[in-house]
Amino acid sequence: xxxxxxxxxxxxxxxxxxEQAATQVEQLIGVMEKIWQxxxxxxxxxxxxxxxxxxxxxxxxxxxxxxxxxxxxxxxxTYKPSSLLKxxxx
Amino acid sequence: MDNKINLSQLAERLxxxxxxxxxxxxxxxxxxxDIISQRVLVEGLVKVKxxxxxxxxxxxxxxxxxxxxxxxFTIEGHQKISFVPDADLKDRIxxxxxxxxxxxxxxxxxxxxxxxxxxxxxxxxAPVAPxxxxxxxxxxxxxxSEKPAEEPKKxxxxxxxxxxxxxxxxxxxMKAQKQQEKKEAxxxxxxxxxxxxxxxxxxxxxxxxxxxILTMILVIGxxxxxxxPVVGNSVLDIVExxxxxxxxxxxxxxxxxxxxxxxxxxxxVEAPAETESAKPAExxxxxxxxxxxxxxxxxxxxxxxxxxxxxxxxAKYPVIKLNSxxxxxxxxxxxxxDVVNYSMEGVLDTYTLKKGETLTIVALNYYxxxxxxxxxxxxxxxxxxxxxxxxxxxxxxxxxxx
Numbered sequence: 001x002x003x004x005x006x007x008x009x010x011x012x013x014x015x016x017x018x019e020q021a022a023t024q025v026e027q028l029i030g031v032m033e034k035i036w037q038x039x040x041x042x043x044x045x046x047x048x049x050x051x052x053x054x055x056x057x058x059x060x061x062x063x064x065x066x067x068x069x070x071x072x073x074x075x076x077x078t079y080k081p082s083s084l085l086k087x088x089x090x
Numbered sequence: 091m092d093n094k095i096n097l098s099q100l101a102e103r104l105x106x107x108x109x110x111x112x113x114x115x116x117x118x119x120x121x122x123x124d125i126i127s128q129r130v131l132v133e134g135l136v137k138v139k140x141x142x143x144x145x146x147x148x149x150x151x152x153x154x155x156x157x158x159x160x161x162x163f164t165i166e167g168h169q170k171i172s173f174v175p176d177a178d179l180k181d182r183i184x185x186x187x188x189x190x191x192x193x194x195x196x197x198x199x200x201x202x203x204x205x206x207x208x209x210x211x212x213x214x215x216a217p218v219a220p221x222x223x224x225x226x227x228x229x230x231x232x233x234x235s236e237k238p239a240e241e242p243k244k245x246x247x248x249x250x251x252x253x254x255x256x257x258x259x260x261x262x263x264m265k266a267q268k269q270q271e272k273k274e275a276x277x278x279x280x281x282x283x284x285x286x287x288x289x290x291x292x293x294x295x296x297x298x299x300x301x302x303i304l305t306m307i308l309v310i311g312x313x314x315x316x317x318x319p320v321v322g323n324s325v326l327d328i329v330e331x332x333x334x335x336x337x338x339x340x341x342x343x344x345x346x347x348x349x350x351x352x353x354x355x356x357x358x359v360e361a362p363a364e365t366e367s368a369k370p371a372e373x374x375x376x377x378x379x380x381x382x383x384x385x386x387x388x389x390x391x392x393x394x395x396x397x398x399x400x401x402x403x404x405a406k407y408p409v410i411k412l413n414s415x416x417x418x419x420x421x422x423x424x425x426x427x428d429v430v431n432y433s434m435e436g437v438l439d440t441y442t443l444k445k446g447e448t449l450t451i452v453a454l455n456y457y458x459x460x461x462x463x464x465x466x467x468x469x470x471x472x473x474x475x476x477x478x479x480x481x482x483x484x485x486x487x488x489x490x491x492x
Contacts, residue, residue, distance in 0.1 A: 043094040067194060070203075
């Protein structure tokens with residue numbers, strides 16, 4: 001399901017125009033981004049948790065050349081599905 | 091920070107941002123995530139521009155080991171929802187760390203990095219090692235601050251002796267360890283590598299302990315050296331008074347009983363060595379030099395067997411034959427005997443311990459003999475007399491001989 005299909009379904013469900021759906025999606029993502037930048041997480045029942053986690057720096061070795069690289073720390077957006085959703089997978 | 095934003099909070103913020111009603115916003119957010127979770131199950135892939143891709147992926151069967159039992163078992167293949175954030179979003183999230191780049195480093199640098207980590211770990215462990223040699227001497231420590239001092243030379247000698255004793259105990263321990271290791275090594279003769287490892291471990295252990303002892307001695311010497319001029323003069327008077335008292339004390343002690351007498355003088359003599367404050371001022375010039383000599387002496391004969399050191403000690407100081415182990419045994423023996431000789435009847439006085447004081451000092455002050463400290467310990471239910479804190483209030487019982 002690509003973005004276009006997604007927007008269509010969303011606009012159908014909410015009974016709004018496709019353009020409005022697109023702007024609202026942008027706004028929603030903007031709001032969530034601010035939440036993540038504050039260090040908070042977005043937690044929705046039935047869906048899961050979207051949160052930013054910090055990965056520590058580490059030394060990685062290229063197995064073929066043996067070159068050592070110092071990988072810097074980074075912030076990564078992670079998603080953890082809710083147990084409800086996981087149940088549905090089975 | 092670390093707050094969990096739920097559906098209604100998220101909708102509220104969206105309503106503010108987009109100028110729509112809260113109900114509509116909530117409905118919109120709910121639909122947004124409902125579609126994702128439903129469609130990802132049905133179609134296996136949902137792409138949302140600006141957010142990222144949700145994807146259903148198949149995990150293969152894999153083997154794992156039960157951490158507790160060590161049993162192998164298979165984790166059966168299952169499906170998993172993965173999320174890959176949009177590249178733009180990813181960069182924006184990582185903005186605080188965007189300045190860092192992956193750097194190529196040399197082998198040496200990598201090793202230095204891992205060494206740094208190891209050092210951090212060792213630092214946590216290190217304080218334990220230097221403390222160890224002190225433990226055998228701990229019970230005597232108390233006697234110190236008010237305790238009389240013999241001539242400085244002697245006290246210095248005693249100190250050396252004490253350190254030797256501590257070392258002896260350490261060495262004995264090491265020996266036992268070594269023997270055990272040897273036994274272990276003998277068991278696995280077939281595999282010489284294992285033997286090597288155990289021996290290496292042994293030598294490393296020995297080295298560590300030796301270094302720890304040496305640093306201890308150095309530190310004590312330094313502290314003595316630095317504190318001497320400050321404390322020395324002010325204590326002079328007290329020391330002289332106590333000196334006479336202690337001498338009388340010692341004589342009477344040794345007359346009283348034979349077995350405890352052996353221990354008592356040792357205590358009296360060892361005590362002064364322990365503190366700087368008790369140091370006599372008779373020869374201040376000689377003093378500073380001595381602490382520096384000390385570290386050298388134990389270093390010269392580190393490999394001596396306990397028996398050899400024992401004989402040496404005995405020759406130099408005929409009074410002190412006991413090594414720390416025997417001493418501890420004797421101490422407990424006369425402790426028991428003494429408690430039998432007297433009965434405790436009523437409270438004579440209560441006393442608040444000052445810094446550096448111990449039950450032996452209290453006993454000395456009230457009964458005129460430090461050997462009687464176990465009564466105070468027993469009367470106050472003190473289980474660990476070696477670790478009393480300043481400010482502890484003790485009741486001093488009246489003693490009546492049976």
